[in-house]
Amino acid sequence: MNKVRICATCGTKYPADFNEEQCLICEDDRQYVPFGGQKWTSDSDLAQKHRVKIKQLKTNVFELIVDPVFAIGQRAILVLSKSGNILWDCIPLLDENVIEFIRGKGGIQAIAISHPHYYSNMKDWAETFDCPILLPKSEKDFIVNSTDKIQFWTADKVDFWEDIQLIRIGGHFPGSSILWLPKLNGKGIMLCGDTFNLSLSMKHFSVMYSYPNRIPLPIKDIEGIKKKIRKIEFDEIYGFWPYQNLVTEAKKILIQSLKRYK
Template sequence: MQHNKICSTCGTHYTEIPADGICTICKDDRQYLPEGGQKWTTPAELDKHHGVRISKVGENIYELVVIPKFAISQRALLVLSAEGNILWDCVPLLNEPAIEFIRSKGGLKAIAFSHPHYYSNMNDWAAAFDCPVYIHRSDQQWIVNHGPNIRLWSGEEEHLWEGIRIINIGGHFPGSSILHVPNLSALGTIFSGDTIHLSPSMRHLSVMYSYPNQIPLPRTEMKRIKKRFENIQFDALYGVYGYQNLTVGAREVLHESLERYLV
């Protein structure tokens, strides 16, 4: 592994700590520094004290989670397809059991991201599976490790295969995106990361500038995002955490949620 420092708050891997000693991701007002200040760890320490739990959460869908919880505690989602598998978002630990499991399912054809908070150790994942990493060009400034596998894309959509698309939504970050997979449910399934965020009640979806700092988006941006979803068909949604599996009526929940913002 090429990285030597990991931000303990967001899980981003660095080859060189920034000159001010502060994680570039965490000092932005969409994230935060913990009480007590910046803390760093190393890949060796992370591997020593943590593992990766892999669970099936749907047909041809597996989640990967670092245990015990570390940093943001997001999950990565492995989406299986006949023409090639996709890893949606990353977790900051890549170990041999995880590599072996993914290889047993056919490896990875691509890695794609919702937004910069989950870039973590994306270059290690890409090197292990010799695959491209798709990041929207609008979020290029947040890439702290420019590995050779990174593919910047522009515009509203990036078409992959079997009708699978990465769709730029914006909001949380300019490049915030969702992954749309048409054949996992009747109307299509979206993988959202933090681009849209499902509440514990499973009845409300939010779109915010900052979730941890509770900073809303302006009304004009909410209207734009609502319009952006008008032509995206889906009925199932998988978010960033393990409870965020909404497999019935997801589009209706999103529509009603965005309407509440605009009353």
């Protein structure tokens, strides 16, 4: 094959010069290749069968999802602020409807991504909106479609404007991160991707090396995560799937969940 391809399982977009038959993201033991084998799709096929659905979560926070669900089914979250808009995580479809919507809100000034499973077509997003992508250097080997828009960071956090911070938490990947919005609501909002995975009961969070393959984290890693979370103030958490909006007792539930790991 010598054409641009998108992995149908994880949504990662590969360039035309990628000659392997398997998705490098899905081959990693944190992800998986389906029983039926590797499957690919294309931008045109994705655009014909899907659209980007936009939903307002709060005054300055919008959810972007691929509808109907494609691949992992994650959402991206657009955060609006006077000093610049930030796209949290990435989805594998960028259509004219969402481009027009975002430009009407002032564009995107930075993209921050929780971990490699959501790199998807980040190059397209960054080049369309002419903005940088902030990625931890620890995950550079998972970048399969590079761009000069990528800026690597190696510290424990990245400071944006209006006190917004991209904070390394670890766990799922060494560079797994959260985006902390301290001024949007009460004590703040945490956007966590699947650095933390909220249960369907809305009463428990899990944190694992691999969610689909049920591979746990070492307890020493959990202890490090506990210390970091205690230092962050927040009232609400928004995760990687549309139902994962916890708007009451969010920090209490997360701390209680982490205490289960002993």
